Structure formats: C-alpha cells, structure tokens
Amino acid sequence: MLASGRLSRWGLRSFALGYLGLLLLIPLGMIFFRAFEHGLGTAFDSITTPDALHAFYLTGLVTLIAIPFNTIFGVGCALLLVRTEFRGKALINAIIDLPFAISPVVIGLSLLLVYSETGWFGDWLNANGFQIIFALPGIVLATIFVTVPFVVREVVPVLHEIGDEQEQAARTLGANSWQTFRRITLPAIRWGVSYGVVIATARALGEFGAVAVVSGRIAGQTQTATIWIQEAFSRYDYTGAYVGAVVLAAIAVSILVAMNVFKRKEA
Amino acid sequence: MSSAATGTSSAAPPRPAYWPRLGGAALGRGLVVGYLSIIVLLPIAALVVQSTDGGWSAFWNAISNPEAWWSLRWTLIASLIVVVINVFAGTAIAWVLVRDRFPGKAALNGVIDLPFALPTIVAGVTLLALYGPNSPVGIDAAFTKVAVVMALAFVTLPFVVRAVQPVLMEVDVEAEEAAASLGASPFTTFRRVILPSLLPAILSGSALAFARAIGEFGSLVLFAAFIPFKTEVMSGLIFSQIGTGNLTGAAAQSVVLLAIALVVLLVFGRLTKWSLRHAG
Numbered sequence: 294m295l296a297s298g299r300l301s302r303w304g305l306r307s308f309a310l311g312y313l314g315l316l317l318l319i320p321l322g323m324i325f326f327r328a329f330e331h332g333l334g335t336a337f338d339s340i341t342t343p344d345a346l347h348a349f350y351l352t353g354l355v356t357l358i359a360i361p362f363n364t365i366f367g368v369g370c371a372l373l374l375v376r377t378e379f380r381g382k383a384l385i386n387a388i389i390d391l392p393f394a395i396s397p398v399v400i401g402l403s404l405l406l407v408y409s410e411t412g413w414f415g416d417w418l419n420a421n422g423f424q425i426i427f428a429l430p431g432i433v434l435a436t437i438f439v440t441v442p443f444v445v446r447e448v449v450p451v452l453h454e455i456g457d458e459q460e461q462a463a464r465t466l467g468a469n470s471w472q473t474f475r476r477i478t479l480p481a482i483r484w485g486v487s488y489g490v491v492i493a494t495a496r497a498l499g500e501f502g503a504v505a506v507v508s509g510r511i512a513g514q515t516q517t518a519t520i521w522i523q524e525a526f527s528r529y530d531y532t533g534a535y536v537g538a539v540v541l542a543a544i545a546v547s548i549l550v551a552m553n554v555f556k557r558k559e560a
Numbered sequence: 561m562s563s564a565a566t567g568t569s570s571a572a573p574p575r576p577a578y579w580p581r582l583g584g585a586a587l588g589r590g591l592v593v594g595y596l597s598i599i600v601l602l603p604i605a606a607l608v609v610q611s612t613d614g615g616w617s618a619f620w621n622a623i624s625n626p627e628a629w630w631s632l633r634w635t636l637i638a639s640l641i642v643v644v645i646n647v648f649a650g651t652a653i654a655w656v657l658v659r660d661r662f663p664g665k666a667a668l669n670g671v672i673d674l675p676f677a678l679p680t681i682v683a684g685v686t687l688l689a690l691y692g693p694n695s696p697v698g699i700d701a702a703f704t705k706v707a708v709v710m711a712l713a714f715v716t717l718p719f720v721v722r723a724v725q726p727v728l729m730e731v732d733v734e735a736e737e738a739a740a741s742l743g744a745s746p747f748t749t750f751r752r753v754i755l756p757s758l759l760p761a762i763l764s765g766s767a768l769a770f771a772r773a774i775g776e777f778g779s780l781v782l783f784a785a786f787i788p789f790k791t792e793v794m795s796g797l798i799f800s801q802i803g804t805g806n807l808t809g810a811a812a813q814s815v816v817l818l819a820i821a822l823v824v825l826l827v828f829g830r831l832t833k834w835s836l837r838h839a840g
Binding site: 301302305306308309310312313316317318319320321323324326327366369370372373377379385388389391392393394395396397398399400401402403404405406407408412413434437438441492495498499500501502505506518519520522523526534535538541542545546548549550552553 | 771781818822
C-alpha cells in the first residue's frame with residue numbers, strides 16, 4: 294500500500310508538472326528565446342518604431358484613465374453593497390459580475406451599438422462633435438467595461454470581515470463620513486483595494502477583443518499594444534511580435550509578484 | 561444634514577449607523593446605477609434590441625445558417641473538452657500543490673495565476689512560439705482544432721486549481737487515514753472520502769472555466785485563427801460579422817452566446833449549492 298501511495302504521488306506530481314510545463318512554462322520560455330534569437334539590437338529596433346512606441350504609450354494612457362474610474366467606483370459600490378440596505382442589491386451584484394460572463398468581442402459590439410455614429414447616441418454625439426468609437430474614449434470605455442468587477446469583488450469580502458464597529462465608534466466620537474472613511478475604513482481595506490487595482494491593471498493592459506472592435510486599429514493612432522502585436526504578426530514582423538509579447542509578459546509577471554505581496558499583506 | 565452637529569448622540573443609537581451620509585446613500589446609489597448604466601447596461605440593452613432588428617426569422621437565421629450553427633456547436637464542444645481537461649488537470653495540480661512537497665513548490669503556486677495576468681494575445685503568441693509552424697520540437701498544431709483546445713486550456717488553467725486548492729487544504733486528513741487503515745485503496749479513499757467534499761469546488765471552477773472558454777477571443781486569433789468549418793468559434797464569427805457590417809446577425813449570435821454563459825453560471829451555481837448541502 295505504501296508503495297502504491299508513493300507511486301501515485303510520483304505519478305500525480307509528474308502529471309501536474311508536465312501539464313504546467315508543456316502548456317505554460319516551456320512555451321513562455323520560448324517567446325523569450327524567439328524575441329532575442331536575432332540579437333539584442335534587432336529586438337530593440339523592432340520595438341522602438343514610432344508605431345510600436347505609440348501603441349505602448351496608448352495602452353498605458355488608457356489604463357491610467359480607466360483604472361482610477363473603476364477604483365473609485367469599486368470602493369464606493371462595495372461600501373453601498375455592504376454598509377447600506379436597499380432594494381435591487383442582488384440585481385446590482387449580478388450586473389457587476391456580467392463582464393466576467395461576456396465575450397470581449399460582444400462587449401466591443403455592444404459599445405459600438407450605443408456610441409458609434411450610427412448607434413443609439415450617434416446623432417447626439419455627431420451633433421456635438423464627440424467621437425467615441427474608433428477613438429480614445431471608445432478604447433477607455435471598453436477597458437472600463439472589462440475591468441468593472443475587480444475592485445468591487447476584492448473590497449466587498451474585506452468590508453464584511455472588518456465589520457462596522459470601528460466605523461460606528463468613530464461616528465459616535467464625532468467624526469463625519471469622510472473622516473471615518475479616510476481614517477478607519479480606507480486603512481482597513483487598502484490591501485484589498487491594491488489587490489483589485491493590480492488585477493484590473495493586468496486585465497486593462499492586456500485587453501484585446503473589445504478594443505479590437507471599438508478602436509479602429511489605426512497604426513500610430515488607435516492601436517494599443519496588444520493590437521500592435523497582432524498586426525506585427527500579420528506583417529511577418531515576428532521579432533517585433535515576440536518582443537512585444539515579452540514586454541507584456543514581463544509586466545504580467547511583475548503584476549503577479551505584486552499580487553502575491555498584497556495577498557500576503559491582506560492575510 | 562451636518563453630521564458634526566449630531567456627533568454627540570447617545571450611546572445607543574436607535575438604528576444601526578450605516579453609511580447614510582457618505583455623500584448621501586441615495587446619491588451614491590444613483591451614481592452607481594448611472595455608472596453601470598453608461599458602461600454596462602445600455603450597451604447590453606442595445607445588443608438585445610439590435611438582435612431583434614430583423615424580426616424573429618432574421619434572428620433565427622443568424623444562428624441556424626450553416627456556418628453559425630457549425631461554429632456554435634464547435635464552441636460548445638471545444639469548451640466542454642477544455643472543462644473536462646481542467647477537471648482532471650486542475651484537481652491534480654491543486655492536489656500536488658497542497659499535499660505534495662518538493663523544491664520550488666511555492667514558485668509553482670505563484671505561476672498558476674499567470675494565465676490571468678497574461679494578455680490573451682500573448683497567450684496565443686506563447687503557444688505559437690512552441691507549437692507553431694517553426695516549432696523547435698516539430699509539433700505544428702497552429703490553425704487546427706487542437707490549437708483551439710490548447711489555447712482555451714491555457715487561459716482557463718487557474719479556475720479549477722484555485723477553486724479546489726483552498727477546499728483541499730481544509731479536508732480532514734484523519735478521515736483519509738482512517739479509510740486507508742480500514743483497507744481502502746488510495747483510489748477508493750479519494751473517491752469516497754475526498755471527492756465528495758471537492759465536488760462543489762470542482763463544479764464552480766468548471767462553470768467559470770466554461771463561461772470563459774465560450775467567449776474567448778484573443779488567445780485564438782494568432783494560434784488557431786477563425787477558419788470557417790475548421791476552427792471558427794463564435795467570438796471569431798461575431799468579429800467577422802462586425803467587420804462585414806452585419807450587426808444584427810452579430811448581435812443575435814452575441815445574445816445566444818451571452819444567454820448560454822448566464823444559464824451555465826446559474827445552473828452550476830445551483831448545482832454547487834446542492835452538492836455543498838450533500839457534502840455533509
């Protein structure tokens with residue numbers, strides 16, 4: 294029995310490690326090799342073309358706009374969900390989780406149907422000179438849509454856990470809402486918020502499907518980093534595509550490290 | 561409604577002091593609903609309305625034309641295959657991470673979340689680098705059904721692992737030892753003692769993986785592409801319909817895809833609750 298136990302342990306271990314290695318780790322190592330196989334100089338040149346630089350700049354800009362929106366919304370919404378009673382709470386909860394269940398392409402399409410020139414608000418937007426689709430606001434909207442759930446979902450359980458005794462005590466001692474929030478609630482939820490922000494950032498930097506639909510994909514203008522990588526591939530600029538992928542992968546790995554740090558602080 | 565004035569209230573407030581004056585709870589609710597409407601609700605409503613633009617026959621035609629029907633079937637089959645793979649591989653990986661001991665385990669545990677952190681386009685590039693046309697190991701799976709399954713398995717990897725892992729940590733080792741000392745084989749012990757308590761977690765992880773798989777797009781673009789009657793999944797079909805301007809057809813297909821995802825999440829949610837009650 295002992296022998297069979299050891300055997301199954303070894304079997305399971307090799308299966309798990311083999312699966313992770315073949316599907317995840319070895320392919321990931323491969324993109325680093327592919328990116329630099331023609332030398333560092335070639336790799337550097339391929340990623341510093343004006344279009345490539347603009348694509349990474351645009352991705353950073355969109356993330357910097359979208360994440361603060363969802364952070365403020367996320368914290369406020371979590372407070373409402375946990376600390377107040379109102380009808381329709383279950384519905385709000387369900388809506389917040391919707392982006393998890395929707396294909397990014399469908400998200401792009403649904404934004405198109407409201408905010409494009411021929412969409413629901415098209416006439417009004419045209420008349421007032423706003424362009425949302427095929428422009429920066431559309432990319433931002435798509436990014437906000439896909440990252441709506443993250444901060445809320447991280448903060449709600451923390452708020453439940455810390456309870457509201459300290460908040461009530463602060464209120465009793467004369468603190469107003471804002472003071473209570475800033476001095477009591479915010480410090481208690483800060484690691485939960487950080488964790489949510491970090492995952493949302495990862496999602497925002499990597500969004501592809503929704504942005505592919507609403508951005509118009511114009512090189513040097515509305516092309517984000519992920520779309521630039523795809524276009525590099527279709528131009529047979531494999532080195533560029535692999536180097537771009539390595540840059541995004543490196544960012545993802547550092548985000549992962551940050552996530553683990555925040556998770557430990559939270560615990 | 562200055563709160564400073566009411567600050568010195570008595571020790572026992574009549575009602576629990578929630579957060580009614582954080583800018584006013586009603587205002588807060590209004591802002592939350594407004595934000596969700598602009599970002600999520602209005603677009604989804606527009607999607608549903610657009611899908612009915614050509615009437616019921618156009619809706620049905622958008623789903624039942626040969627290419628769409630084939631694509632829908634293939635999307636569901638591929639997602640199902642991936643869920644089965646995840647049930648076995650995910651549970652095995654969770655098991656190894658909780659019960660096994662070997663150098664580098666902590667690092668491996670951190671790596672599991674990589675598919676969540678990695679952009680989907682990078683996932684596709686990654687698979688293409690090893691299993692594409694210039695494969696150094698001589699395996700070229702690009703633009704095949706196998707590529708679709710691999711890409712979906714890549715992006716859904718963490719769901720079952722992360723659902724099962726915490727439950728496995730809580731499972732009582734003594735019950736297993738008792739079963740083993742009473743002569744149960746490791747497999748019987750697993751099936752009769754451990755599996756029942758893992759089932760709810762496996763189910764909920766599977767549901768999330770399935771919902772993610774049927775909508776996946778980015779990881780498939782480069783590695784599997786969307787070849788009609790060969791690798792084209794629904795998200796790819798919808799994307800190409802948007803490109804050709806068939807928004808009504810694309811919206812109809814989107815609504816079906818969304819409905820399937822919601823039904824799966826709902827049914828699996830119920831199943832998870834049911835199995836939680838029966839896990840004892």
